[in-house]
Amino acid sequence: MFRAFSxxxxxxxxxxxxxxxxxxxxxxxFSRLAAGDPISEMHYSNPIIFSDYSDPDVxxxxxxxxxxxxxxxxxxxxxxxxxxxxxHWQIIGHAVDNLPDNGYDLPQPGKGIWAPSxxxxxxxxxxxxxDPDLGIFLIKSKNPAGRWEKPxxxxxxxxxxxxxxxxxxxxxAYLIHxxxxxxxxxxxxxxxxxxxxxGTQILDEGxxxxxxxxxxxxxxxxxxxxxxxxxxxxxPAGGVKNGWQTVLRSQNIYGQYEEKxxxxxxxxxxxxxxxxxxxxxANGESWFVHFQDKxxxxxxxxxxxxxxxxxxxxxxxxxDGNGVGEPVLSxxxxxxxxxxxxxxxQTSDDFTKNSLGLQWQWRANSKPEWFSLTNQxxxxxxxxxxxxxxxxxxxxxxxxxxxxxxxxxFEAVTKIKFHSESATDQAGLVxxxxxxxxxxxxxxxxxxxxxxxxxxxxxxxxxxxIRDKVxxxxxxxFLKVTITQNAVGxxxxxPNGKDFLPLGKQFQAAKGxxxxxxxxxxxxxxxxxxxxYADFDYFRxxxxx
Numbered sequence: 001m002f003r004a005f006s007x008x009x010x011x012x013x014x015x016x017x018x019x020x021x022x023x024x025x026x027x028x029x030f031s032r033l034a035a036g037d038p039i040s041e042m043h044y045s046n047p048i049i050f051s052d053y054s055d056p057d058v059x060x061x062x063x064x065x066x067x068x069x070x071x072x073x074x075x076x077x078x079x080x081x082x083x084x085x086x087x088h089w090q091i092i093g094h095a096v097d098n099l100p101d102n103g104y105d106l107p108q109p110g111k112g113i114w115a116p117s118x119x120x121x122x123x124x125x126x127x128x129x130x131d132p133d134l135g136i137f138l139i140k141s142k143n144p145a146g147r148w149e150k151p152x153x154x155x156x157x158x159x160x161x162x163x164x165x166x167x168x169x170x171x172x173a174y175l176i177h178x179x180x181x182x183x184x185x186x187x188x189x190x191x192x193x194x195x196x197x198x199g200t201q202i203l204d205e206g207x208x209x210x211x212x213x214x215x216x217x218x219x220x221x222x223x224x225x226x227x228x229x230x231x232x233x234x235x236p237a238g239g240v241k242n243g244w245q246t247v248l249r250s251q252n253i254y255g256q257y258e259e260k261x262x263x264x265x266x267x268x269x270x271x272x273x274x275x276x277x278x279x280x281x282a283n284g285e286s287w288f289v290h291f292q293d294k295x296x297x298x299x300x301x302x303x304x305x306x307x308x309x310x311x312x313x314x315x316x317x318x319x320d321g322n323g324v325g326e327p328v329l330s331x332x333x334x335x336x337x338x339x340x341x342x343x344x345x346q347t348s349d350d351f352t353k354n355s356l357g358l359q360w361q362w363r364a365n366s367k368p369e370w371f372s373l374t375n376q377x378x379x380x381x382x383x384x385x386x387x388x389x390x391x392x393x394x395x396x397x398x399x400x401x402x403x404x405x406x407x408x409x410f411e412a413v414t415k416i417k418f419h420s421e422s423a424t425d426q427a428g429l430v431x432x433x434x435x436x437x438x439x440x441x442x443x444x445x446x447x448x449x450x451x452x453x454x455x456x457x458x459x460x461x462x463x464x465x466i467r468d469k470v471x472x473x474x475x476x477x478f479l480k481v482t483i484t485q486n487a488v489g490x491x492x493x494x495p496n497g498k499d500f501l502p503l504g505k506q507f508q509a510a511k512g513x514x515x516x517x518x519x520x521x522x523x524x525x526x527x528x529x530x531x532x533y534a535d536f537d538y539f540r541x542x543x544x545x
Contacts, residue, residue: 044087044303045330046270048289051345052298052404052516053079055115055162055221058086058277058289061125063338065279066118066144067289067301068095068127072514073104073112074361074402078127080144085339086279086287086303091346091358092145095127098365100151101134105365106388106398109434109459110513114180115221115275117164126199128154130161132180138199154195155202159184162275165199166224166231166253173199174253176209176233178220188212190222190233192253209255212237216246216259221275228311233257236274240293243274244324247313263288263304263315266326273302273327278313281334288315292327296433296487296509297405298516305331347406347541351380356401360520363432364398371401376535382523384425384532391526394426395436395458402432402520405509409544411482412519415497415537416441418448418475427523427534429479431489434459435510438522439479439491439503441472441534448472452491452504459513468504481519483509484544 053069060066065086071077076094083089098104099112116129127139127148135158137151154175162178173195181187193206212219216237223234233248245263250256265271276290286306291299304327306315316325333339349357351373362370372381380401388396418427420443428440437454450472455464470493478494487509492500509517523534 042332043330044333046302046328047292047300048087048303049089049301049345050297050407051300053081053301054291054299054514055275056277056289056291056301057116057118057164057223058279059118059120060279060281061120063282063336066125068116068118070115070514071096071113071361072110073099073108073364074515075099075104075364075366076361077113078116078129078139079358081345082145083343085336086281086289086334088340088343089345090343093148093358095139095141095148096151099131100137100153101131102365107363107396107459115162117162117223119165119167121165121167121199126165128163128165128175128199130163130177132159132161132183136160136163136175136177136202152200154200162221164222164224165195166226167197167199168226168253171197173197174224175199175202176222176224178222178235188217188219188237190219190235192224207254209233209250209253210248210257210259212246218243219246223277225278227308230311232278232313234276234278234313236272236276236290237261240272240274240299242271245273245276245288245290245315249311260312261324262313263290263325263327266320266322266324268319268326268329270302270327270329273304273316274299278306281336283335285334286313287334288313294516296511296517297408298511302327303331304328345406347403347543348539349380350378350538351536352378356380359403360401361403361518362398363400363402366398370399379535379537380521380539382427382521382534382536383529384421384427384523384525384534385529386525386527392461393436393455393458393464394430394438394522394524395432395455396461397522397524399524400430400432400520400522402430402518404518405483405487405516406541407543409484411480411542411544413478413480413497413540413542414521415478416476416521417535417537418443418523419533419535420448420475421532422525422527422530424526425523425530425532426525427532428521429481429491429519430522431481431483431507431509431517431519432458433510433512433515433517436464437489437491437507437509439481439493440522441475441477443475448475450477450493450503454507470503483519487517 055070065083067081077096135156141148190210194203219237248257288304346359418441430438452468494500
C-alpha cells in the first residue's frame with residue numbers, strides 16, 4: 001500500500017492500490033488541467049528542472065536532498081544542487097574547480113566529467129566520476145556546499161564510465177561501471193570491482209555482471225543499491241533518445257541478475273526516460289529522478305512516483321496496461337513537511353558580489369585573470385584575451401562565460417560597455433552549442449559596429465559569418481536574446497534599455513556534444529592579448545509562460 005494516496009481513494013469512494021492508485025492520481029491532474037484549473041499546490045509538474053542537468057544522481061542526508069550531474073568540460077564542474085522537497089532546487093556549489101588535466105585548458109566537446117554518482121558514507125559525501133580518457137576519480141567533502149577535496153585518481157583506465165559505489169553490510173566496498181564504446185570498442189556490459197574499504201583503490205580486475213546485448217542494448221549509467229537482501233542495479237538501456245529504464249536484481253552482488261523494464265515512454269511525450277536515481281524520503285516514500293533529452297534544451301530533470309511490489313520497483317504510472325510504468329506530467333508532491341517553493345535554479349546576476357553566481361561556467365579550465373568583479377565594482381569585467389594557440393572562431397576559446405538554458409521560453413538582457421584596444425577585440429552576447437549565434441561589438445576604422453554573426457559546427461574550425469550589422473553612436477548599449485518554443489531565438493538591441501530593435505532573422509539554437517545550448521557573455525580577441533575589455537552591468541533572465 002502507498003499511504004499517500006488515501007485522499008484520492010476518498011474522492012472515488014474506493015480503496016485502489018498500487019498502479020491503479022497512481023493512474024487515478026494522474027487522471028485527476030489531467031482533468032483539472034483540461035478544465036482550466038491550476039494544479040493544486042499539493043501537486044508538482046514535470047519537468048521539475050527545465051534545464052540541462054544530465055545524468056542526475058540524488059541522495060538524502062537527514063532532511064536535505066543533494067543532486068549532482070555531469071558537467072563534461074565546463075568549469076567549475078559537477079554542480080551540486082540542494083532541495084528540501086525534491087521539487088524545488090537551488091545550486092549550492094560545485095565539486096570541481098578545474099579538471100585535473102591540462103588537456104582541458106581548451107574546449108574538448110563531449111570529454112571530461114561523465115555521469116558522476118553521489119553517496120554519503122562515514123560522515124562524508126563521496127563523488128565518483130568517470131573520465132572516459134583518464135579513468136575513475138573520487139572527490140570527498142564533509143559539506144556538499146563547502147570545499148571539496150581535489151579529485152583523486154582511483155584507477156587509470158580507458159573507457160570506464162558511469163561509476164557508482166556500494167558499501168555492503170560487512171564494510172566491503174564495490175564499484176560498478178559501464179563501458180564507452182567510443183574508447184574501447186564495446187558497450188552494453190556492466191562490471192563490478194572490489195575496492196578498498198575507504199574507496200580509494202580498486203582491488204581486482206573486475207567481474208562482468210550483466211551483458212545487455214540481447215535484451216538491454218546500450219545499458220549504461222548503473223546505480224547500485226541494496227534493499228531487503230537484494231542487490232539492485234538501476235540502469236537505462238536502449239539509448240538516450242528513445243530508451244527505457246531497466247532494473248536488475250540478485251541476492252548475490254555478482255549475479256545472476258534478473259532483469260525488468262520498469263519505466264518507458266509508452267503513450268507519453270516524455271522520450272527516454274533516461275538515467276537517474278532512486279531516492280527515499282524520511283517517511284519511507286520512494287521516488288525516482290531521471291532526465292529526458294530535449295535537444296537544444298539539454299537533458300532536463302523529471303521526478304517520478306515509485307513504490308515497491310514483490311521486491312521490484314514500480315516507477316511512474318502504467319497508462320497503457322502493459323505492466324511497465326510511464327512518466328507522469330503531474331503528480332501529488334512528496335509528503336515532506338519542509339518545503340520552499342520560492343527556491344529556484346539561479347539565473348540572473350547583478351555582479352555586485354565578490355564572486356560569480358553559481359550558475360556560470362566556462363567552456364574549459366578557467367583562469368582568474370580572465371575577469372574581474374572589483375576593477376569596476378557592480379560590473380563584470382571580461383578581458384579581451386585569447387588563450388587558444390589557434391583562432392578559427394570564438395568556439396575555439398575557453399573564456400566564454402555561459403549558463404544553461406533556464407526554461408523552454410525565456411529572454412536574457414545585458415547592458416554592455418565595450419573598451420577596445422585592438423581591431424580584433426570583440427564582446428557581446430552569445431548562444432552556443434555545436435553552432436553559435438552572437439551579437440557582438442567591434443571597432444572598425446574608428447567607429448563601432450554591432451554585428452549579428454553565426455557559425456555552424458564551430459568545433460570543425462569553420463569561420464563565422466556576419467549576417468547583419470549596425471553602426472553604433474557609442475559602444476554602450478543593451479543586448480537581448482529571446483528564446484521561444486523549440487529553442488528558436490532572435491536577437492535585439494536597444495540604446496536605452498526600453499525600446500528594443502530586432503537584428504536579423506530567427507535562428508535555431510543547437511545542442512552541443514552531450515549538452516544543451518548555453519547562453520552567455522564574452523570578450524575576446526582574435527590576435528594576441530590586448531588591453532581591451534567589456535564591462536557588463538547585469539545579466540537579467542526572465543522566464544516567459
